[in-house]
Amino acid sequence: MKFEANEVKAPRSEAPARAxxxxxxxxxxxxxxxxxxEHSRAELMTKLLPHARAAGDDEQAVARVLDELAAKGFISEARVAESVLHRRAGRLGNARVLQELRAKGLPDDIVREAAEQLQATEEARAYAVWARKFGRPPADAAERARQMRFMASRGFSGASVQRVMRRARDEAQPGNAPSAVSSQDEFGDD
Known part of the structure; x- marks a missing residue:
């Protein structure tokens, strides 16, 4: 089928306007x-207040809604903390994760509990982040400084960063690499 230059398509019938x-x-x-x-109560308050004011309601109306949702178990500060730890702890250090928890308006006792959980795993998490990003020890002082800045920007403590850098250096030394365990050693066969 050929179209002529001055041929015009018929307009589609327009759908009725929705209310x-x-x-x-x-x-x-x-x-x-x-x-x-998951949202904390403080986050929801911040997000809902502009809508409440636009509708002519006040802060008490938002508080009543949040009280009702909390009573039904829809709002839980502990779940918010658990969610943040699950999502962010694998990539960030203690300082950054705790800062996010505080920014969400979580109570101090929940932030303290999270800090205790994070402290036990910070060095292992820092090494995993370092290994994913770099994978080999720095060749010179400038590269070492760059790697350390990266780790610090992720919120890992200076002590943890130092231990990661030391571990990376030690593992790169010839003879310090983890040796393969023979089947005799593993099972005690002679």
């Missing part, structure tokens, strides 16, 4: 936020 959807209630908005990820 605008009414705005979500504060509870509906809160549930929408919570369905995406």
């Amino acid at each position: 605008p959807r009414p705005g979500l209630s504060l509870k509906g908005r809160a549930l929408r936020y919570l369905s995406a990820r």
Whole structure:
């Protein structure tokens, strides 16, 4: 089928205009936020206040909605902390993860518990991050400084970064590499 230059296509029939959807209630908005990820009470308050003010409500209306959701178990500060630890601890050091928890408005006791959990694994997490990013010890002082800055920017403590760099250097030394265990050594066969 050939089209002529002056041939015009017939317009499609237009769909009927939809009526605008009414705005979500504060509870509906809160549930929408919570369905995406865990939110702390402080985060939800911050997100819901502009909508409440636009609808002519006040801070007490938002507080009532949040109280109701907390009573039903939809808001849990402990779950928020657990979620952040699960998502972020594998890539970040203690300082950065704890800063994120504080920014979410979590209570000090929950932040302290998270700090205790993180402290036990910081060096192992720091080494894993270093190995993924670099994988080999620095060749010179400038490269060492660059690697250390990267680790510090991720929130790992100076002591942990120093231990990671020392471990990387020691493992790179000939004769210090972990030796393969023979089957005789492993099973005690003679």
